[in-house]
Amino acid sequence: MTPLVIRNGTLLTFGERCDVFRPGAVRIENGVITAVGKMEDVDTRNADVVDAGGAMIVPGLIDAHTHLYGTLARGIDLPGAPAETFREILERLWWRFDELLDHDSIRWNALAGMTEALRCGVTTLVDHHSSPNAAAGSLDVLALAAAETGIRLAAAYEVSDRDGPEKCSEGLEENRRFARRLDGEPAPLLAGAIGGHASFTLSAKTLSRLVALADETGRPIHLHMDEGTEDGEAARAEGFRSTAHRLADLGVLRKGAIAGHAVHVDGDDIALLAEREVFVTHQVLSNGANAVGRSPVPALLDAGVTVCLGSDGMCASLAPEALAAGAVHRMAEEDRSIPFDLPCTLAWIGNARLASTLFDPAPGELRPGRTGDAVIVDYRPPTPVHRHNAAAHWLLGVLHAPVEQVFVAGRRVYGHGRFAEVDQEELARRCDECAVELWRRFEEKA
Numbered sequence: 001m002t003p004l005v006i007r008n009g010t011l012l013t014f015g016e017r018c019d020v021f022r023p024g025a026v027r028i029e030n031g032v033i034t035a036v037g038k039m040e041d042v043d044t045r046n047a048d049v050v051d052a053g054g055a056m057i058v059p060g061l062i063d064a065h066t067h068l069y070g071t072l073a074r075g076i077d078l079p080g081a082p083a084e085t086f087r088e089i090l091e092r093l094w095w096r097f098d099e100l101l102d103h104d105s106i107r108w109n110a111l112a113g114m115t116e117a118l119r120c121g122v123t124t125l126v127d128h129h130s131s132p133n134a135a136a137g138s139l140d141v142l143a144l145a146a147a148e149t150g151i152r153l154a155a156a157y158e159v160s161d162r163d164g165p166e167k168c169s170e171g172l173e174e175n176r177r178f179a180r181r182l183d184g185e186p187a188p189l190l191a192g193a194i195g196g197h198a199s200f201t202l203s204a205k206t207l208s209r210l211v212a213l214a215d216e217t218g219r220p221i222h223l224h225m226d227e228g229t230e231d232g233e234a235a236r237a238e239g240f241r242s243t244a245h246r247l248a249d250l251g252v253l254r255k256g257a258i259a260g261h262a263v264h265v266d267g268d269d270i271a272l273l274a275e276r277e278v279f280v281t282h283q284v285l286s287n288g289a290n291a292v293g294r295s296p297v298p299a300l301l302d303a304g305v306t307v308c309l310g311s312d313g314m315c316a317s318l319a320p321e322a323l324a325a326g327a328v329h330r331m332a333e334e335d336r337s338i339p340f341d342l343p344c345t346l347a348w349i350g351n352a353r354l355a356s357t358l359f360d361p362a363p364g365e366l367r368p369g370r371t372g373d374a375v376i377v378d379y380r381p382p383t384p385v386h387r388h389n390a391a392a393h394w395l396l397g398v399l400h401a402p403v404e405q406v407f408v409a410g411r412r413v414y415g416h417g418r419f420a421e422v423d424q425e426e427l428a429r430r431c432d433e434c435a436v437e438l439w440r441r442f443e444e445k446a
């Protein structure tokens with residue numbers, strides 16, 4: 001593979017120390033970054049050179065928690081009165097929608113979600129998949145779609161007891177099978193996790209099986225935790241102080257585990273999450289849409305928990321999530337000491353840390369040794385850019401500017417409105433056909 005140099009743009013490295021090179025350049029060899037710095041210091045010998053033309057060069061973004069399977073549910077009709085509980089939203093919408101999915105519709109959902117993500121500069125998806133009537137082989141369908149679009153994917157199947165013991169075992173087996181496949185044929189753009197739905201739909205026995213599978217495969221557990229009040233109510237009914245204590249007692253809360261949401265957690269739970277080195281993913285727009293409450297992100301960060309930024313499948317772009325995460329905690333707590341750059345702590349630092357546990361080499365920063373996932377964004381800073389104000393430029397400018405070119409492991413997968421291997425018009429037509437059919441069957445099940 002010919003080395004690639006992307007140069008002549010304002011380059012942000014992200015990470016705990018976000019260096020700025022203006023103009024800067026990055027050199028990528030065999031998918032791995034070998035040099036980053038001022039343009040004149042980065043060697044272009046023997047390389048394909050991409051001139052960013054003065055635009056921004058930033059790392060590809062990581063969506064730390066998403067659900068590709070729900071992409072074609074966007075705009076679906078949900079008649080009747082608004083749901084009274086979070087569980088009712090799951091029952092009326094998501095548990096009804098995921099039952100309809102077969103491998104064909106999983107594929108169109110995935111391709112739609114992946115191409116949207118890439119167009120928004122998101123190059124890594126940490127996905128949590130559910131298709132109870134087509135579990136076997138479903139993660140391979142996602143992996144194939146990832147290969148077609150060029151995106152980086154960490155896949156997990158959402159195990160649950162809600163559909164009975166047989167479906168539960170099928171979900172566990174799909175996670176096992178996919179992990180073994182990756183062991184047998186390593187793919188640098190793919191990773192596996194062991195998915196679980198949420199504490200309240202997982203018995204102690206099933207959670208123990210998830211833990212055993214995580215041990216067997218060496219993969220992290222990825223599940224929802226305290227998104228609504230249901231997890232806590234179920235844990236207390238079993239005599240536990242809280243969901244965190246139930247999950248900790250059963251060995252689920254462990255180093256590297258990924259807990260989505262953590263909305264209904266108190267100081268004691270937060271201490272447990274910090275002590276066990278669990279990643280928490282934050283999806284404030286989803287929490288708002290489901291009216292479940294607000295995760296105590298400032299307190300989680302203060303306690304030393306690594307908090308990551310995800311989308312929960314709501315919106316392919318991370319821009320709205322980042323802005324909302326920045327605003328909502330300051331607004332709700334009327335606390336001006338909550339850092340303005342809180343979203344960067346999540347998206348730049350938390351997400352890169354999480355990605356380091358899933359991929360080797362890992363995405364998330366433009367640094368030597370990291371993988372070459374980079375994006376050129378047509379943002380022209382109207383004011384000086386430096387290390388101490390890079391967050392403001394990213395949050396208020398870069399995130400809202402057009403994405404011009406996207407590189408994953410040094411390969412251009414999207415450029416100037418076109419994908420390397422996806423016909424967007426054909427894709428849109430097939431997705432629309434698939435959605436119409438899914439929606440028709442969804443309505444029939446009402």
Ligand SMILES: [Zn+2]
Pocket residue numbers: 065066067128224260312
């Ligand atoms: Zn979720």
